[in-house]
Amino acid sequence: MFAVHFIEKNNVLLTQLLNRVPTEGEELKIKGRKAKVASVKIIDDLNIHVQVTIEVVNKNKLVVDNSKKKKR
Template sequence: MFAVHFFEKKNLLLSQFLNSVPTEGEDVKIKGRKAKVTSITNVDEKVVHVQVVVEVVKKSKFVVDNAKKKKR
């Protein structure tokens, strides 16, 4: 078992006990968001710091159809 700490820049996103450490370049889901592993640092024999980059998803704006509105 490894104590894996996931970081985005200097912000701690998640700490987990895992049987295997993720590899560099692997896609990971953290808190429902997609992330990609950029680097792995072994701090101790059982403690691992993993740097990730979280994908930013832009939400589309709701388009209002003016033809359906009542004209006054």
């Protein structure tokens, strides 16, 4: 078992004990967000740092129609 540390921009997102180490380019879900493995760095026999990039989700704001509101 390996201690895998998922890191994005020097921030540790998640640390897990895993039997299998993720490979470069693999798609993951971390804390409900889609991520892609950028690089894998083996620190020692048990510790592995995995650099990930999180996909940015743009939420479109709905345009509110104010013409039906009562004017005061």
